[in-house]
Amino acid sequence: MRIDGIIFDKDGTLFDFRATWDVWALGVIDELSAGDAALAQRIADAAVFDLAARAFRPESPIIAGTNREAAEAIGTALPGRPVEEIESFLSMRAAMAPLAPAVPLDPYLTGLAARGLSLGVITNDTEAGALAHLGKAGVLAHFDFVAGFDSGHGAKPDPAPLLAFCRSTGLNPARVVMVGDSHHDLLAGRRAGMQTLGVLTGTALAADLAPLADAVLPDIGHIPAWIDA
Template identity: 40%
Template sequence: MPGQIKGILFDKDGTLLDYDASWAPVNRQLALMAADGDAVLAEQLLSACGMDPESGYVVPDSLLAAGNAREIAEGLAQAGSPFPVEHLTVELDTIFANAAALSVPVTDLLALFTRLKACGLKLGIASSDNERSIRAIVSRFGLEGHVDYVAGYDTGFGCKPEPGMVHGFCDATGLAPHEVAVVGDNNHDLMMGRNAGAGLAVAVLTGTGSRLTLEAGSDYCLNDITELERILA
């Protein structure tokens, strides 16, 4: 029940950040890099990883919607990139870290996090992105004094939908899993919460998921993270 929640573990992209505004240009950049500048191949790579090259639509739960850098690199290599997976992974991590400077927040993150902390909540961010990228976002929006925990796919707690990132948050904050709400825009976020025994799995519609794809696996399906305060009140 909402009343037992003492901590919130947020996904980053599509949850704290508007996915389309933040990631559409980044996806095109990474595809062109992986195609070694070949525009035709870049479009093929985008399609293979879940993005329509013309409309920019990203398929929910696809590699570009939910994968980490290594998983996306593997998909790019399988789809025809001339580069090996290890090279692609390093390049993707760099592109993703640099993209933090251009990311578009869903709302005033500092104001929201300040209000949530004032309620006594512990706050964390768990992303399929690398830890460096998450910390860049934390720094850019002035959240250093408000975030109790950060975990990326390379932090050491495993990858979504495994439960490790939630358990790491619990270890860092002293909370039990049933006291944690996991908030995300993809089913791998919700499944991570379920697998860890989280008290709530909350979906938001600011990413690649829709009510059709997210309602069944969530306790709440919200328009965006600003509605969290209402359900936790």
């Protein structure tokens, strides 16, 4: 079926998850624990983050969750701090995360736009975080639609934000591809009636994504060849 638009997840899709968010998490844990090794371990356990491996475990709720859900998880290790305070702290630190693009994004997105495709980003991060990251990477202007979990459309796996992209661009959902690295991304795409592509630049394995994906690719750089095929 013809493809008129592509929606990208952000973390683990446009940006390599491990190289970006594992590094970010180490900094967050270090700052919140203020040198207290026992507290650092409690925060890591709450985040399902392996301090020895310096990496999120695949089952961490923070990987595909919203900023609020991340704050609620970490808050279980910080009972004296309001969740709202933790949420604000995480949001500020997320905006400064060390970004690692999955591919050189500017020429890649320029090539997709040259095909006449409408492009969007839908993330369970905050809208402000998404705009900051895309701006920092110098690619915000390539996207026709950007939404976070707090943009008023809901959060994945709810299909509502994906359908908001279609309303904004005037596209038929069946001719849009949802690209993501998590079950949440692909389930949202299926529920929206879209085509779905999994990518392996997050924490999920191909076997985790395959049941909900039309194809699983190493990274977004392989999408043009998939479209042509």
